[in-house]
Amino acid sequence: MFSNNGFIILLTLLIALMASITPMPLSVDAFRPDWVLIVLVYWCLALPNKVNIITAWVMGFILDVLLGSVLGVHACAMALSVYIVVVNFQKIRNFSVWQQALIIGVLSAQYHLVVFWLQRFLSDVVFLPNYLYPVLTTIVLWPWVFLLLRRVRRHFRIK
Amino acid sequence: MNPIFNQGTSPAHRLILVLFCSAALIFFDHKMASFETARGYLQSLVSPLQYMANAPKQMMTWAAENIVIRQQLMKENQAFRENELFFHEQGMQLSMVRQENERLRSLLSSPVRDEIKKMFAEILSVDSDPYSHQVVINRGANDGVYEGQPVLDEKGIVGQILHVGVSSSRVILISDISHAIPVRIQRNGIRLIASGSGQIDRLIHNFVPHSADIKEGDLLVTSGLGGKYPEGYPVSRVVFVRTDESREFATIYSKPVAQIDRLRYMLLLSKEESNKQSTSPSVNDANSAKSIKAIAGKS
Numbered sequence: 001m002f003s004n005n006g007f008i009i010l011l012t013l014l015i016a017l018m019a020s021i022t023p024m025p026l027s028v029d030a031f032r033p034d035w036v037l038i039v040l041v042y043w044c045l046a047l048p049n050k051v052n053i054i055t056a057w058v059m060g061f062i063l064d065v066l067l068g069s070v071l072g073v074h075a076c077a078m079a080l081s082v083y084i085v086v087v088n089f090q091k092i093r094n095f096s097v098w099q100q101a102l103i104i105g106v107l108s109a110q111y112h113l114v115v116f117w118l119q120r121f122l123s124d125v126v127f128l129p130n131y132l133y134p135v136l137t138t139i140v141l142w143p144w145v146f147l148l149l150r151r152v153r154r155h156f157r158i159k
Numbered sequence: 160m161n162p163i164f165n166q167g168t169s170p171a172h173r174l175i176l177v178l179f180c181s182a183a184l185i186f187f188d189h190k191m192a193s194f195e196t197a198r199g200y201l202q203s204l205v206s207p208l209q210y211m212a213n214a215p216k217q218m219m220t221w222a223a224e225n226i227v228i229r230q231q232l233m234k235e236n237q238a239f240r241e242n243e244l245f246f247h248e249q250g251m252q253l254s255m256v257r258q259e260n261e262r263l264r265s266l267l268s269s270p271v272r273d274e275i276k277k278m279f280a281e282i283l284s285v286d287s288d289p290y291s292h293q294v295v296i297n298r299g300a301n302d303g304v305y306e307g308q309p310v311l312d313e314k315g316i317v318g319q320i321l322h323v324g325v326s327s328s329r330v331i332l333i334s335d336i337s338h339a340i341p342v343r344i345q346r347n348g349i350r351l352i353a354s355g356s357g358q359i360d361r362l363i364h365n366f367v368p369h370s371a372d373i374k375e376g377d378l379l380v381t382s383g384l385g386g387k388y389p390e391g392y393p394v395s396r397v398v399f400v401r402t403d404e405s406r407e408f409a410t411i412y413s414k415p416v417a418q419i420d421r422l423r424y425m426l427l428l429s430k431e432e433s434n435k436q437s438t439s440p441s442v443n444d445a446n447s448a449k450s451i452k453a454i455a456g457k458s
Contacts, residue, residue: 018212023284026359026420030289053173057180065201066208067288068295068321068329071194072184079177086170119290122189123337125357131289 005156033137044085056082077114081107105139202324278427292332299326315393315416343382364411369402
């Protein structure tokens with residue numbers, strides 16, 4: 001993972017982790033996009049030989065520790081979402097950016113629903129529609145993150 | 160790069176491995192609670208990330224605090240002085256009352272209440288997971304924080320310490336769905352349990368009989384039963400009471416007194432000498448609440 005400027009991947013993932021825990025006002029907080037998922041999906045599409053399900057699971061695990069949820073919940077959801085990308089990366093690569101954004105939206109919705117389902121299984125939380133608000137911001141954010149990370153990948157020649 | 164031919168294990172195998180790992184983690188963490196110590200270490204490992212994530216906000220507040228005009232400062236200073244005078248007067252009165260109270264207590268040969276040690280803490284980051292209500296504070300085991308320590312802000316009870324790291328620790332808020340706190344009504348001493356609802360402005364009181372004397376606007380204070388929270392701190396105010404006779408129990412909601420969505424500075428209370436003693440008998444307020452629920456459910 002660290003050959004050919006691979007540490008840049010790790011750096012982007014760390015920044016994504018930080019972005020997902022920075023304190024925000026309560027009204028904006030509900031719309032916080034799934035930074036880690038977006039970045040992971042990009043690297044899975046671009047370099048599937050470097051970033052895979054195990055990476056996703058580890059990132060989800062760190063997210064679990066950072067968010068204080070039951071260990072393994074986010075890890076499991078993240079791995080499931082990234083699995084779909086890893087299996088279909090050649091198809092997804094050929095879509096236009098906006099089509100990709102919609103697919104990321106579906107993945108993000110799946111991620112949130114899996115997390116909700118597991119939490120529901122563990123404690124009696126109730127479903128509120130605003131648990132799915134991040135899906136919208138994630139869709140909007142994807143093209144920008146895609147362009148930015150592609151530039152980063154080309155600039156540092158990460159292979 | 161060779162994306163056409165997969166090398167190594169196939170994604171499906173990896174997924175199965177990883178799902179198995181998460182299932183094991185979830186089981187051991189949730190059902191057995193066997194990761195408490197490991198969680199402490201993990202918490203300390205990731206605390207640099209939390210400090211870094213908090214840095215932009217801290218810079219903003221630092222800038223905001225430094226860029227104030229002189230007049231504003233003078234005005235604030237004036238207000239603080241007036242407040243100090245006011246509190247000083249109250250303090251004088253209080254010390255007299257305390258002495259009197261202690262004397263009366265010793266006359267009645269009931270134990271004199273210990274002074275509670277307080278520690279100041281600042282919020283580091285807010286949990287962005289909507290399913291649980293937690294915050295991270297900038298005090299850890301190095302400062303003597305222990306698990307189960309009560310946390311309050313200037314208005315009332317905020318929650319208790321959940322996981323302790325070396326230099327930061329995690330507070331579970333009273334509005335979290337897995338948290339419950341024993342309270343009593345200040346007006347008449349009726350005991351209730353305030354369970355979190357997952358909504359920031361609502362606590363639910365289950366299993367309250369219709370005959371209980373509860374009105375909207377009643378202040379609920381900690382009852383000190385359970386041994387986790389010291390007695391007498393305000394927790395919430397009743398906002399909704401409905402006694403529908405067709406239901407088994409009255410429906411009662413209350414709103415936390417502490418401004419849980421606007422936390423910045425907090426106080427940690429600790430018992431002066433008996434840290435170990437106080438943590439062991441009251442393993443979990445939520446547990447006691449659960450058992451009460453179970454009992455009430457049976458009857």
